[in-house]
Amino acid sequence: MRSQPNGPRPTLEAVAALAGVSRATASRVINGGAGVRPAVQERVHRAVAELGYVPNSAARSLVTRRTGAVAVIIAEPESRVFSDPFFGRQLRGISRALARADTQLLLMFVEGRADYDRIGRWLSAGHVDGALMFSLHRDDPLPALAERAGLPTVYGGRPDWAGAGRTPPPLYVDTDNRGGARQAVRHLLGRGRRRIAVITGPLDQASAVDRLDGYRDALGPAEPDPRLIADGGFTAHGGERAMAELLRAAPDLDAVFACSDLMANGALRTLRAHGRRVPDEVAVVGFDDLEPAAWADPPLTTVRQDVEEMGRLMAQLLLRLLDRQQADPAEGPDPAAPAPIITEARLVVREST
Amino acid sequence: MRSQPNGPRPTLEAVAALAGVSRATASRVINGGAGVRPAVQERVHRAVAELGYVPNSAARSLVTRRTGAVAVIIAEPESRVFSDPFFGRQLRGISRALARADTQLLLMFVEGRADYDRIGRWLSAGHVDGALMFSLHRDDPLPALAERAGLPTVYGGRPDWAGAGRTPPPLYVDTDNRGGARQAVRHLLGRGRRRIAVITGPLDQASAVDRLDGYRDALGPAEPDPRLIADGGFTAHGGERAMAELLRAAPDLDAVFACSDLMANGALRTLRAHGRRVPDEVAVVGFDDLEPAAWADPPLTTVRQDVEEMGRLMAQLLLRLLDRQQADPAEGPDPAAPAPIITEARLVVREST
Numbered sequence: 043m044r045s046q047p048n049g050p051r052p053t054l055e056a057v058a059a060l061a062g063v064s065r066a067t068a069s070r071v072i073n074g075g076a077g078v079r080p081a082v083q084e085r086v087h088r089a090v091a092e093l094g095y096v097p098n099s100a101a102r103s104l105v106t107r108r109t110g111a112v113a114v115i116i117a118e119p120e121s122r123v124f125s126d127p128f129f130g131r132q133l134r135g136i137s138r139a140l141a142r143a144d145t146q147l148l149l150m151f152v153e154g155r156a157d158y159d160r161i162g163r164w165l166s167a168g169h170v171d172g173a174l175m176f177s178l179h180r181d182d183p184l185p186a187l188a189e190r191a192g193l194p195t196v197y198g199g200r201p202d203w204a205g206a207g208r209t210p211p212p213l214y215v216d217t218d219n220r221g222g223a224r225q226a227v228r229h230l231l232g233r234g235r236r237r238i239a240v241i242t243g244p245l246d247q248a249s250a251v252d253r254l255d256g257y258r259d260a261l262g263p264a265e266p267d268p269r270l271i272a273d274g275g276f277t278a279h280g281g282e283r284a285m286a287e288l289l290r291a292a293p294d295l296d297a298v299f300a301c302s303d304l305m306a307n308g309a310l311r312t313l314r315a316h317g318r319r320v321p322d323e324v325a326v327v328g329f330d331d332l333e334p335a336a337w338a339d340p341p342l343t344t345v346r347q348d349v350e351e352m353g354r355l356m357a358q359l360l361l362r363l364l365d366r367q368q369a370d371p372a373e374g375p376d377p378a379a380p381a382p383i384i385t386e387a388r389l390v391v392r393e394s395t
Numbered sequence: 396m397r398s399q400p401n402g403p404r405p406t407l408e409a410v411a412a413l414a415g416v417s418r419a420t421a422s423r424v425i426n427g428g429a430g431v432r433p434a435v436q437e438r439v440h441r442a443v444a445e446l447g448y449v450p451n452s453a454a455r456s457l458v459t460r461r462t463g464a465v466a467v468i469i470a471e472p473e474s475r476v477f478s479d480p481f482f483g484r485q486l487r488g489i490s491r492a493l494a495r496a497d498t499q500l501l502l503m504f505v506e507g508r509a510d511y512d513r514i515g516r517w518l519s520a521g522h523v524d525g526a527l528m529f530s531l532h533r534d535d536p537l538p539a540l541a542e543r544a545g546l547p548t549v550y551g552g553r554p555d556w557a558g559a560g561r562t563p564p565p566l567y568v569d570t571d572n573r574g575g576a577r578q579a580v581r582h583l584l585g586r587g588r589r590r591i592a593v594i595t596g597p598l599d600q601a602s603a604v605d606r607l608d609g610y611r612d613a614l615g616p617a618e619p620d621p622r623l624i625a626d627g628g629f630t631a632h633g634g635e636r637a638m639a640e641l642l643r644a645a646p647d648l649d650a651v652f653a654c655s656d657l658m659a660n661g662a663l664r665t666l667r668a669h670g671r672r673v674p675d676e677v678a679v680v681g682f683d684d685l686e687p688a689a690w691a692d693p694p695l696t697t698v699r700q701d702v703e704e705m706g707r708l709m710a711q712l713l714l715r716l717l718d719r720q721q722a723d724p725a726e727g728p729d730p731a732a733p734a735p736i737i738t739e740a741r742l743v744v745r746e747s748t
Contacts (some may be wrong), residue, residue, distance in 0.1 A: 076670075088399065109517070109520070109522070110513065110516070110517065111517055111522070120486050120487055120490045121483070121487055123483075124477065124480070124482075124483030124486070124487075125483075127477070129477075130473070130474070130476075130477030130478075133473050133477070134473055134474055137473045137504065137506060137625070138506070141506050141509070141510065142506075144513055144515065145513075146508075146510075146513050146517050147503065147504070148466075148501040148502070148503060148504065149501070149502035149503070149504075150499065150500065150502070151502075153490060153491070153494050154494075156494070156497075157494065157499075159465065160497055160498075160499050163463070163501065164462070164463065164464055164499050167462070169462070169464070169522040198666070320499060
């Protein structure tokens with residue numbers, strides 16, 4: 043098994059020398075590469091491969107007092123995390139980026155209010171170097187717990203909690219939810235639809251609010267008909283119920299923008315049960331472009347966000363924060379301070395519109 | 396949010412007094428209740444509810460030097476964990492039992508060989524009190540890492556690795572895989588099927604081996620036709636491929652026992668693609684009775700194992716191990732030493748046979 047070559051382990055210094063860069067730059071590339079030019083990153087990766095360099099987190103933690111582990115906290119119960127492919131996909135990006143930096147991922151769920159005390163204590167006790175948090179709700183106590191623990195933290199999704207306006211502002215990775223939603227609804231308008239309903243996520247989450255705002259943007263300055271708006275809670279079952287509500291309140295609707303693929307699938311089931319043909323009578327657009335969009339019948343027009351890439355970017359941002367904490371001043375200033383990242387959202391047209 | 400009542404927190408002593416039991420018994424019940432009579436458990440739970448007692452892990456960890464956290468390690472990559480409902484269900488049982496004992500769950504995946512070093516170091520560094528490990532393969536280095544770290548560990552599934560025969564034997568929770576498989580195949584024989592194929596899991600896992608042994612048991616002493624055995628790797632895609640192989644090698648087969656529901660679903664897809672009617676021409680039995688059995692078309696006859704309960708039992712066994720480590724000798728000996736637990740597997744007949 044895990045055989046060790048007999049010679050001495052190649053060092054970071056050797057990697058830096060072979061790549062012709064400073065030790066700090068080599069370290070930055072190995073820890074995610076943010077702020078380093080692609081050509082230089084490429085040189086370092088080639089040197090790593092050539093020497094068979096393995097980052098040694100044990101040695102590193104002696105020098106840096108790091109634990110080599112990062113907590114990933116999803117502010118949802120385990121059952122929801124396992125029933126929504128969004129979370130698995132985001133974790134894939136996180137997990138690969140952390141593994142490349144030889145950093146251990148520790149996944150935590152939040153089953154209920156009673157968990158926050160315990161999570162806060164554990165985070166304060168020095169077991170991890172930093173945290174990634176996502177699916178936060180507006181009144182979520184997690185950001186305050188991380189701050190009290192002095193724990194470098196990167197958020198998934200635009201911060202929208204009390205205190206999100208603090209200085210320095212919290213670091214996060216998000217998709218352009220509002221722009222994506224605008225594209226979805228403009229596409230429906232372009233198809234000649236005039237009574238366009240929306241199934242929203244829970245409006246205590248920023249992503250749900252931003253997508254609803256995009257819907258409003260596309261429809262123009264007039265206040266939308268409230269009978270065309272229903273909350274589907276970001277679940278398939280919620281989408282099913284919300285669609286039934288909408289058909290009762292606005293039987294003349296000719297399109298629906300569901301703010302997640304799971305909810306769109308629920309809506310499709312309800313439309314089928316009510317004998318409404320898709321897209322002839324009702325056109326449907328989702329959001330995410332994950333597995334449920336492919337399973338959908340008919341295949342779903344949706345707004346694609348690169349969820350795995352967002353996970354990767356979150357992990358990289360955090361690794362960079364950790365590096366800055368112990369940057370050697372002799373190496374000069376970090377070329378670019380970490381900043382929030384907004385990734386593109388892009389409409390993918392299939393057969394449901 | 397998290398409001399604290401103004402009065403003093405109710406103590407474990409108050410709970411014990413109200414329930415009329417010793418402090419040790421009250422603590423044992425709160426940490427899972429193993430070895431305590433149900434009537435006594437009930438008294439303690441009533442006292443907990445009446446007093447609004449919340450186990451205080453911060454205070455506890457000062458006294459006990461515990462961290463209040465337990466690592467749950469699944470020896471599979473994150474992508475497999477999120478595509479197989481077995482893992483989510485087992486985690487549900489674990490997560491509920493740990494939360495009841497105010498113990499933090501930390502979930503870790505194994506993406507590849509390179510992760511073992513890092514996981515071993517982290518486990519040795521005192522960040523957790525114990526570990527639950529499942530989906531181990533025969534050559535898995537995890538048990539040795541846990542032992543080297545001196546970490547109390549409970550396994551999901553019968554241990555089958557080098558060193559599993561050590562004293563004291565490892566603690567584990569498993570289902571009666573062999574007995575369940577026997578029931579499945581006897582049921583097919585009772586339906587008059589004579590050319591019964593089997594789609595196995597990866598045979599470096601004990602559960603896969605045990606289910607294949609149950610298949611052999613039911614068919615009697617003669618060696619089964621090797622053309623009737625194919626490995627489906629416990630995935631839907633693997634079940635699809637294995638079924639195609641079986642149809643090529645043994646076109647006269649009239650039944651198939653797929654050793655997981657996911658693989659049975661894959662097999663159903665292949666049978667449909669080949670125009671074989673289920674159950675008229677080919678009867679199909681699965682194993683697990685999780686969501687895929689309900690989605691199956693036709694609904695799947697399968698062997699039910701209570702996966703959530705198995706998770707709960709694993710967590711309880713570990714909490715009991717941790718309690719024993721610091722038991723107060725004045726309280727007398729633990730009434731029952733922890734031992735492995737085998738839960739029942741039971742055939743559920745639906746329309747695929």
